[in-house]
Amino acid sequence: MTGKRKKKINISINPEMPQPEVNDTDVRQDNPEKLSCHTSCESLLSYGSGFNNFQGIFNWSVVLLVLTHVHMSLENFIRYGLLFDPVKIISVFLKDPYKWPAVYLIAASVLFALPAVFIERYLRKVRGSESIGLVLQSLNLFLLVTFPAVMVYRMQAITPAGGLLTMFVYIIIALKLFSYYQVNRWYREGTPRPVRGTSRMQADSSTHQSRRNERGQSKQIMYPMNLKVKDLYYFLLAPTLCYQLNFPRQKHCRQGYIIRRFIEMIFLFHLMLGLIQQWIVPNIHKSMKPINEIESTLLTEYILKLAVPNHFIWLIFFYWYFHSCLNCLAELLRFGDRQFYLDWWNADSVLQFWSRWNIPAHRWLDRHIYRPLLHHGYDKWQARMTVFLLSACFYEYLIAIPLKMFRFWMFFAMAAQVPLACLMKKLFGGNFGNILVWISLVLGPPLMVLLYFHDYYIQHHRRDSSWRLFFF
Amino acid sequence: MTGKRKKKINISINPEMPQPEVNDTDVRQDNPEKLSCHTSCESLLSYGSGFNNFQGIFNWSVVLLVLTHVHMSLENFIRYGLLFDPVKIISVFLKDPYKWPAVYLIAASVLFALPAVFIERYLRKVRGSESIGLVLQSLNLFLLVTFPAVMVYRMQAITPAGGLLTMFVYIIIALKLFSYYQVNRWYREGTPRPVRGTSRMQADSSTHQSRRNERGQSKQIMYPMNLKVKDLYYFLLAPTLCYQLNFPRQKHCRQGYIIRRFIEMIFLFHLMLGLIQQWIVPNIHKSMKPINEIESTLLTEYILKLAVPNHFIWLIFFYWYFHSCLNCLAELLRFGDRQFYLDWWNADSVLQFWSRWNIPAHRWLDRHIYRPLLHHGYDKWQARMTVFLLSACFYEYLIAIPLKMFRFWMFFAMAAQVPLACLMKKLFGGNFGNILVWISLVLGPPLMVLLYFHDYYIQHHRRDSSWRLFFF
Structure with a gap:
């Protein structure tokens, strides 16, 4: 034609x-x-x-987007004035300025990690103790997961933000120790068990064997020389969930880089809190009913109104956490592997997004869950479904317990990712797939958090004076 | 580094x-x-x-833009309900359903164009009559410009929309006749003057000379065979301001194409009016003061609030007029040259934008003002400044008279384009230049129209019942 x-x-x-x-x-x-x-x-x-040069349209959309939001900010400012108050933020983390439950709990987490080294040393020495080791390791991990959950759920003095932070630290340590145990078992299986009494000698000889790596940066440590408290704590601090004996290290620590990242951390943290105080809270305050009692047109309008600031905060959070914080920490520890995220913004399916936006978690799930499952004969989709169900549990655990509300929205949202992705993959792909990823990113995950936050806020806004102190 | x-x-x-x-x-x-x-x-x-693949960001900005505006539409709908009423639109064009002053005036314009053929025939026949011809032509053009201005300004029955349409038709005819006179003079200067009495013969022989053009579409007409009423009226109807003897013509008229363009015309026209009624008018109605009495913060917020819908309407107007209407007209007339606009959306300076968005006007100004001025020894910037001052006069004339308000905002805005463009060219270029063009497009020209519209509306909203009928 x-x-x-x-x-x-x-x-x-x-x-x-x-x-x-x-x-x-x-x-x-x-x-x-x-x-x-x-x-x-x-x-x-x-x-x-046959003309298809529409480069200017990108600039157009950016200009319109900026102008629209400049207008919205101005409108917001005219209506509400300046609501941002950094001092009030402290009340989100502390109810009583003389009780710091979250800080004590986080400090205690260090002790929960300590047994790992001794369990591993014991397993290295005693032949046939694998089953005892497994029990001890499971007990250690079980305590790491249940102790903070029980404490945060039962303690009245802890705030949701403090509780979330505590849970987050504990689950990170649990994941790290899981990796630590598994990698050390791989080494035990891979190297011959030492004859009793010669272990000291062999350990010495393996130290002599340690050589400069291909980059000439530092000496390589061989198993079992890694079973030291110092080595474990470096791993616990390092911005990764996957244990390995010799992490890539930098020779020097760039001070200018640290300062830049640190300024970003401070600025973006306050920007996020400012956006919440200035943009989200007044909107939530206007609609003072639980989600299920609102009329459907108003609910749609309400969700759309909150989706955009929510999404911006999520984007800032992404940059703040995965770029500024993790890079700053990595630079301080001279940790070489900075692949904390890939180009998820170009992802053309939901699965691709999940495998690109949080590389530490993705790598852990891939190395310690997905591949072992494949190795044990499960097929690709079973393994993938397991990985997503596990993530769903983690997310629900992280959100439900500090808020003391079990809604299971997050769980079902995560569990629905795999069937949804299969459906999407068959229907759309390429650039259109990327648009769908963005739509679900704008309306999906931040909204999930919002659903919890909204209900929590509605439940507590009259009872809890610290919330009122923070928001009004 | x-x-x-x-x-x-x-x-x-x-x-x-x-x-x-x-x-x-x-x-x-x-x-x-x-x-x-x-x-x-x-x-x-x-x-x-070294990573620079951010393709997904374009999709992101489009998704956010769409969502933001879906939200704004929904908010608008919840607040105001459905304000769009196509029947009320008639009152914009007619105050009294039994008096159609704009229609009579537009019909009369056809008669004002008719003398052009006879003046040209007279000039062709009578040697040394150039000065008389010039007087007659000037008189003809002067009448075309002043008659509608006086009529629209004095008549009480005419609405601003009807007045604007009338002025627009008259100025288009004036520009076309200017081109017609100039091109015919070029031909007279280029071909030997016929001996008295042989003109008929020579005209016949030139008809015999007429041959099929390189595309084999139709016979080519030679001067002075073009000096016919039919030829003039084809030119007056054709979607161009520049006269030439043989316009590129299509062999066939594609009916499907016409139907598509016609549906676009109807739909986009109602979309524009709907956006005005639903989005712009309620906002203007909220601020019931003249521009100069509003506080500066509120004024900025107000301008930003109106800039975006204004810009959308301008974009729709661009597509409606330059693509749908002109292409539909061209297809009906089998007019071949469809270059009504170039890719102004990629323009990286204001001057480039002006030379790309309205090709009929640009071509006329280039062919009949800019190049003749260069030919007469003026330099590039003088010629360019003249062109912009002339455009400024046209715009002011088109807007000020139907609204019966002389604010000269449009005039100064247009006149400021050349010095502004010089400044911008020195400071910015390339992609950043394109962003600046878009910013000035969003905030500039539509805002100019708005300034007039706002003041007019504020002046008339209580007195004039037809406005109230239309808007509320």
Whole structure:
């Protein structure tokens, strides 16, 4: 059809203006046809023109987006004035300035990690103690998961923010120790068990064997020389969930880099809190009912109103946590592997997004759950489903317990990712897939958090004076 | 600095996840170092990573833009309900359903164009009558410009929309006749004057000379065979301001194309009016003071609030007029040259924008003002300034008279384009220039129209019942 049409009308695309030579009298006299200034051609936006340069449209959308939000900020400022108050933020973490339950709990987490080294040393020494070791390790991990949950759920003095932080630290340590135990078992299985009494000697010889690695940075440690408290605590501090004996290290610690990341951390943290105080809270305050009692049109409007600031805060949080915080920590520890995220913004499916936005968690799930499951004969989709169900449990655990509300929205949202992704993959792909990922990113995960936050806020806004102190 | 840093930390960019082979026990036993899963590399958003694939960001901005405006529409709908009423639109064009002053005036414009053919025929016949011809032509053009201005300004029955339409038709005809006179003079200067009495013969012979053009579409007309009423009226109807003897023509008129363009015309026209009624008018109604009495913060908020819908309406108007209407008209007349606009959305300076968004006007100004001025020895910037001052006069004329308000905002805005463009060109360029063009497009021209519209509306909203009928 297009070809047929093209033949009929003799399309000639000339992006530059035809320049008739009308200012030359000689030309006019020689050939009056040169006075013409029209040639046959299609409009650029016509289907047949073949024109597809719309670079400016990107700038257009950015300009409109910025202007729209400048307007919204100004409108917000005119209506509410300046609500941002960094001092009030302290009350989110502390109810009583003389009781710091979250800090004590986080400090205690260090002790829960300590047994790991001794369990591993014991397993290294005593032959046939694998089953005892497994029991001890499971007990250690079980305590790491249940202790903070019970404490946060039962303690009245702890705030949701403090509780979330505590739970987060404990679950990170649990995941790290899981990796630590598994990697050390791989080494035990891979190297011959030492004869009793010669272990000291062999350990010495393995130290002698340690050599400079290919980058000439530092000496390589061999198993079992890694079973030291110092080595474990470096791993616990390092911005990764996967244990390995010799992490890539930098020679130097760049001070300018640390300062830049630190300034980003401070600034973005206050920006996030400012956006919450200035933009989200007044909107939540306006709608003082639980989600299920609101009329559907108003609910849609309400969700859309909160989705955008929520999404911005999520984006800032992403940069703040995965770029500023983790890079700052890595630089301080001279930790070389900075792959904390990949280009999830280009992901064209939900699964690709999940495998790119949080690389430490993705790598842990891939190395310690997905691949071992494949190795034990499960198929790809079973392994993938297990990974997502496990993530769903982690998310629900992290959110439900500090808020003391079990809604299971987060759990079902995460569990629905795999079937949803299968469906999407069959229907859409490429650029359209990327658009769908963005739509679900804007409306999905931040909204999940919002659903909890909204209900919590509605439940507590009259009872709890510290909330009122923070928000109004 | 970057090179130095790169050397220090041994950057290795691996966009794909490292896949440690942990599920193979043999590999573990052979080489325990393969249990590592970390390699030294920078974060993608770090300056040193060299990563620059942000394709997804375009989708992100489009998704956010759409969501923001879906939310705003919903909010608007909840607050105001459905305000759009196509029947009320008639009152914008007609005050009294039995008096159609704009229609009579537009019909009369056809008669004002008629003398052009006879003046040209007279000039062709009578030697040395150039000065008389010039007087007659000037009189004709002067009448075309002043008659509608006086009529629209004095008549009480005419609405601003009707007045604008009338003025627009008259000025288009005036520009077309200016081109018609000038092109015919070029031909007279270029071809030998016929001996008295032989003109009829020569005209016949030139008809015999007329031959099929290179596309084999139709016979080419030679001067003075073009001096016919039919030829003039084809030019007056054709979607161009520049006269030439033989316009590129299509062989066939594509009916499907016309129907598509016609549906677009109807739909987009109602969309524009709907947006005005639903989005702009309620906002204007809220601020019931003249611009100069509003507080500056509120004024900024007000301008930003109106800039976005204004800009959308301008964009729709652009597509409606330059793509749908002009293409539909061109297809009906089998007019071949569809270059009504170029890719102004990629323009990286204001001057480039002006030379791309309205090609009929640009071509006319270029062919009949800019190049003749250059030919008469004026320099580039003088000619350019003249062109912009002339455009400024046209715009002011088109807006001030139907609204019966002389504010000269439009005039100064247009006149400021050239010095502004010089300044911008020195400071910015390329992609940043394009962003500036978009910013001035969003905040500039539509706002100019708005300033007039606002003041007019404020002046008339109590007195004039037809406005109230339309808007509330």
